Amino acid sequence: MRRYPEKPQKVYYFGTCLVDMMYPEAGMAGIKLIQREGVKVIYPLRQTCCGQPAYNSGFPDEAKTVARKQIELFTENFPIVVPSGSCAGMMRHHYPKLFANDPDSERAINFSKNIYELSEFLVHVLDVKLEDRGDPINVTWHSSCHALREMRTTEDSKLLIRGLKNVNLIELQNETECCGFGGTFAIKQPAISAAMVKDKTDDIRQTGSARFISGDCGCMMNISGALQHDKVQIDGQHLAEFIWERINDNPSTG
Amino acid sequence: MSEGSRERIFSRLHAASRQTSTPDSQPPGLPILEYSRKEKIEKLKTLMEAMRTEVYICSVKNWENNLAEILRQRNVKSLLYAPQTDIGQALENYWENASGQALQLIPYENDIEQFKETVFNVDAGITSAAGAIAETGALILWPSEKEPRLMSIVPSIHIAVLKADTIHNTLLDAMQKENWPERIPTNIVLVSGPSKTADIEMTLAFGVHGPKALIVLILED
Amino acid sequence: MTIHQQVDFDDNVSRALNDSQLIKNTKAAMGTLVAKRKAIFPDETEIEQLRTLGNALKQKALSKLPQLLEQLEEKCIQNGIKVHWAETTSEANHQVLDIMRSHGATSLVKGKSMVSEEMELNAFLQKNGIEALETDLGEFIIQLNHEKPTHIIVPAIHKNKDQISKIFHEKIPNTPYTEDVAELTAIARKILRKKFNEAEIGLSGVNFAVAETGTLCLVENEGNGRMCTTVPGVHIALMGLEKVVEKLEDLPPLLRLLTGSATGQLITTYVNMITTARKQGEKDGPKEVHLIILDNGRSQIFADPDRRQTLQCIRCGTCLSHCPVYNRIGGHAYGYTYPGPIGKILNPQVEGLKAAGVLATASSLCNSCEEVCPVKIQIPDLIRRIRNESYSKDPASTMEGHGYKRNLLETLTWKVWEKINTYPVINAVGLKILSVLGIKLPQIGPLKNWTRYRATPELAPKSLHELVKHHGVDHE
Numbered sequence: 025m026r027r028y029p030e031k032p033q034k035v036y037y038f039g040t041c042l043v044d045m046m047y048p049e050a051g052m053a054g055i056k057l058i059q060r061e062g063v064k065v066i067y068p069l070r071q072t073c074c075g076q077p078a079y080n081s082g083f084p085d086e087a088k089t090v091a092r093k094q095i096e097l098f099t100e101n102f103p104i105v106v107p108s109g110s111c112a113g114m115m116r117h118h119y120p121k122l123f124a125n126d127p128d129s130e131r132a133i134n135f136s137k138n139i140y141e142l143s144e145f146l147v148h149v150l151d152v153k154l155e156d157r158g159d160p161i162n163v164t165w166h167s168s169c170h171a172l173r174e175m176r177t178t179e180d181s182k183l184l185i186r187g188l189k190n191v192n193l194i195e196l197q198n199e200t201e202c203c204g205f206g207g208t209f210a211i212k213q214p215a216i217s218a219a220m221v222k223d224k225t226d227d228i229r230q231t232g233s234a235r236f237i238s239g240d241c242g243c244m245m246n247i248s249g250a251l252q253h254d255k256v257q258i259d260g261q262h263l264a265e266f267i268w269e270r271i272n273d274n275p276s277t278g
Numbered sequence: 279m280s281e282g283s284r285e286r287i288f289s290r291l292h293a294a295s296r297q298t299s300t301p302d303s304q305p306p307g308l309p310i311l312e313y314s315r316k317e318k319i320e321k322l323k324t325l326m327e328a329m330r331t332e333v334y335i336c337s338v339k340n341w342e343n344n345l346a347e348i349l350r351q352r353n354v355k356s357l358l359y360a361p362q363t364d365i366g367q368a369l370e371n372y373w374e375n376a377s378g379q380a381l382q383l384i385p386y387e388n389d390i391e392q393f394k395e396t397v398f399n400v401d402a403g404i405t406s407a408a409g410a411i412a413e414t415g416a417l418i419l420w421p422s423e424k425e426p427r428l429m430s431i432v433p434s435i436h437i438a439v440l441k442a443d444t445i446h447n448t449l450l451d452a453m454q455k456e457n458w459p460e461r462i463p464t465n466i467v468l469v470s471g472p473s474k475t476a477d478i479e480m481t482l483a484f485g486v487h488g489p490k491a492l493i494v495l496i497l498e499d
Numbered sequence: 500m501t502i503h504q505q506v507d508f509d510d511n512v513s514r515a516l517n518d519s520q521l522i523k524n525t526k527a528a529m530g531t532l533v534a535k536r537k538a539i540f541p542d543e544t545e546i547e548q549l550r551t552l553g554n555a556l557k558q559k560a561l562s563k564l565p566q567l568l569e570q571l572e573e574k575c576i577q578n579g580i581k582v583h584w585a586e587t588t589s590e591a592n593h594q595v596l597d598i599m600r601s602h603g604a605t606s607l608v609k610g611k612s613m614v615s616e617e618m619e620l621n622a623f624l625q626k627n628g629i630e631a632l633e634t635d636l637g638e639f640i641i642q643l644n645h646e647k648p649t650h651i652i653v654p655a656i657h658k659n660k661d662q663i664s665k666i667f668h669e670k671i672p673n674t675p676y677t678e679d680v681a682e683l684t685a686i687a688r689k690i691l692r693k694k695f696n697e698a699e700i701g702l703s704g705v706n707f708a709v710a711e712t713g714t715l716c717l718v719e720n721e722g723n724g725r726m727c728t729t730v731p732g733v734h735i736a737l738m739g740l741e742k743v744v745e746k747l748e749d750l751p752p753l754l755r756l757l758t759g760s761a762t763g764q765l766i767t768t769y770v771n772m773i774t775t776a777r778k779q780g781e782k783d784g785p786k787e788v789h790l791i792i793l794d795n796g797r798s799q800i801f802a803d804p805d806r807r808q809t810l811q812c813i814r815c816g817t818c819l820s821h822c823p824v825y826n827r828i829g830g831h832a833y834g835y836t837y838p839g840p841i842g843k844i845l846n847p848q849v850e851g852l853k854a855a856g857v858l859a860t861a862s863s864l865c866n867s868c869e870e871v872c873p874v875k876i877q878i879p880d881l882i883r884r885i886r887n888e889s890y891s892k893d894p895a896s897t898m899e900g901h902g903y904k905r906n907l908l909e910t911l912t913w914k915v916w917e918k919i920n921t922y923p924v925i926n927a928v929g930l931k932i933l934s935v936l937g938i939k940l941p942q943i944g945p946l947k948n949w950t951r952y953r954a955t956p957e958l959a960p961k962s963l964h965e966l967v968k969h970h971g972v973d974h975e
Binding site for chain 2: 524527528531532545548549551552555558559561562563564565568569584585586590634635636637640653654655656659660663680681683684685687688691692695696711712714720721722723725726729730732740746747748750751752754755762765766767768769770771772773774775776777778780781782783784794798799801802804
Binding site: 037039041043044045046047048049051052055064065066067068069070071072073075077078079080081082083084086089090093121169170173174200201202204205206207209210211212213214215216217218219220221245246248249250252253 | 860866887888957964
């Protein structure tokens with residue numbers, strides 16, 4: 025069990041490259057959820073990517089160059105909140121390995137200790153109280169593999185959803201199975217990836233949910249993309265954006 | 279040829295080993311389990327029965343009666359036994375005195391090379407069990423000169439006679455309490471039931487190559 | 500290194516994905532195995548402790564590997580077991596052949612052995628006029644059908660009952676068609692019982708070899724292993740050199756992990772511990788016992804401190820059962836000896852990267868395997884390592900075929916990616932241009948693989964960087 029700090033005055037926010045490029049509203053929602061608790065959010069503008077795409081694809085040197093740039097930006101010793109289990113996992117669990125035998129090894133380890141996935145931070149550090157102002161809705165939850173197995177924050181995410189009183193969370197039958205994204209896996213083994221996402225979308229459809237919620241934009245891009253390709257009208261939404269929408273009368277963050 | 283290979287393999291292993299450090303202290307071992315005598319018998323019986331073993335609790339005074347009944351019910355006509363064991367002696371005495379029993383006691387007295395057809399065609403084989411393991415529901419078979427190995431695997435029915443006070447809590451217990459490393463015989467077999475497989479569509483089927491039936495007589499008192 | 504026939508993985512995958520019966524059979528069986536494992540290890544804390552212990556015991560053994568192998572050999576020889584060392588599978592095959600020839604034997608009965616699959620022993624013996632008859636029911640079935648095993652534990656699981664019934668009916672003379680599992684089993688029992696009776700030579704694998712006492716430990720449910728290792732006058736045992744453990748008392752936790760992970764059992768029907776050949780005065784058991792210890796690349800794997808953990812594997816097969824990729828392509832698609840996650844890391848290290856490196860692409864790095872591995876092998880990390888080596892031009896690399904995948908497109912792509920993500924100004928400007936022009940991800944080259952199955956992702960009109968500035972969020 026991870027030990028969590030007291031509520032801090034300030035946190036860093038690491039948006040992640042996918043959020044930055046494609047789901048910025050989700051990123052903004054995460055920031056606002058933290059600010060709402062009276063915590064100052066600092067977003068170093070020079071941040072880019074955690075390096076995972078290269079790290080997983082066989083290009084560790086390139087990954088390390090990029091990772092080092094990120095570490096250099098987060099100079100103070102306060103929490104770094106990340107709206108992605110996958111990127112959080114990379115920085116928390118893999119940076120120490122990536123920087124083993126490197127002069128920046130200690131810095132990397134310290135950096136990694138400060139990494140928190142958004143859900144776990146909202147639940148265990150900020151203890152957020154959510155008042156659901158939305159209409160009744162059925163949703164289902166998909167967890168990224170790294171949120172589930174590396175960061176272990178899936179239960180925190182589901183706790184947040186269940187905290188919204190008008191939201192009915194219907195669990196997937198095969199919740200713990202990978203959606204088939206795997207970064208470049210989707211490109212290198214497209215047919216296997218497609219078979220996996222097909223099963224995931226079938227599972228989502230059989231829940232009868234209007235929407236699927238996820239904490240990871242890689243998965244979301246993958247699953248939404250497949251649903252859209254098959255012309256299925258189920259939207260995917262990032263957990264932060266979903267929560268922000270539900271607790272606000274005017275949820276616009278754009 | 280093998281010699282050269284051996285040298286090369288070891289030279290690589292030794293070279294690599296020089297870079298290794300022995301790992302730090304061992305993590306905690308398996309949980310220690312302590313069952314009462316009664317619990318041991320219960321647990322053994324329950325687990326073995328779940329694996330389709332037939333378990334009978336008998337008295338040490340008249341287990342041969344139970345055996346006779348079991349053999350009669352199963353229409354066993356020939357029983358392979360080890361004449362130089364206590365069980366063997368008991369069986370000889372019992373069947374000498376028993377009348378009207380159409381049972382042929384077949385002593386395992388010859389080497390297998392002269393005895394194979396008999397072993398393969400006998401209806402049942404009976405052996406002692408040197409002990410048992412309550413935690414996992416298994417007998418400990420300890421074949422020997424007197425009680426050869428094939429007795430418990432070739433005949434379609436295997437009957438094992440077990441003294442209740444030889445049941446251990448766990449396998450580790452058995453190994454430690456009976457000092458297996460110092461006394462290890464040619465062969466030890468742990469047996470938890472009749473032979474089985476799930477190779478066809480994960481459907482459980484019993485009686486594959488080993489015995490189709492395992493019958494355990496636990497001798498109490 | 501073994502020279503196996505080059506495998507066309509992409510073709511295999513394609514065929515497997517289109518074989519709906521295969522996928523159905525595989526998923527059903529794997530679902531059962533996954534559920535059984537979960538049921539036998541209900542307490543999460545306990546199984547975690549057990550895995551930690553398993554990991555420690557195997558690491559301990561590996562840390563003393565040469566010493567333990569020397570001790571094992573010494574004990575075995577003392578106990579009358581002949582020990583042979585084989586650097587290559589070819590050597591091992593010849594050692595088996597020599598033993599056969601020394602007895603003038605033309606057939607042997609076989610218990611299940613993945614090492615014998617590595618050796619392609621059956622085919623080798625057949626070429627030399629010797630019949631190697633599989634006696635494990637699953638192996639027996641696939642041998643009838645001239646196939647290789649599809650799973651480490653349940654070799655015929657890609658076949659359903661109908662298919663097996665058909666195989667029995669068509670390939671075994673005078674066999675009526677039946678789908679009754681008990682009847683099918685009885686047919687196999689009858690045939691193989693005769694073979695056990697007649698066999699002069701029996702062959703088996705080894706699950707654990709105990710250095711302390713020179714004991715070979717084998718687990719099984721069917722009884723064919725005991726028949727093969729006890730009835731014939733000669734027993735040949737095959738093991739990879741990583742199978743040695745230090746002490747007899749290391750066995751209980753390892754056995755628990757193996758049987759629990761493999762088949763969801765507390766214990767298998769039989770746990771067979773063999774220490775000597777037939778002693779003076781004993782009436783049965785083989786008079787001659789041989790132990791062939793195979794290297795085939797393991798000592799090279801051992802030499803690499805990070806890759807060494809590959810050798811912790813106890814061949815339980817649970818990584819296969821839990822793998823979403825294995826569940827969808829089955830075991831044969833992998834082409835080489837070992838399927839599934841362990842295959843993705845072991846085959847490339849044994850066969851060389853050029854031949855088997857492609858297997859490492861068939862993973863989404865979901866970590867399901869690592870989560871359940873009884874000896875805590877960090878399989879995803881090793882998959883990454885193999886990917887790294889596939890592109891690496893580091894002359895100090897010890898992996899055969901390293902750098903084989905280097906190509907201009909990928910090298911450039913990641914270099915550009917690196918620059919974009921190291922110089923945020925390029926990043927910001929680039930993104931702005933792309934989004935203003937409304938350019939979606941190009942449907943070219945490998946990216947076409949995405950759009951074949953999914954809608955093209957769109958760039959947002961404003962990046963998070965821009966939104967953050969707009970909303971006045973602090974940036975330092």
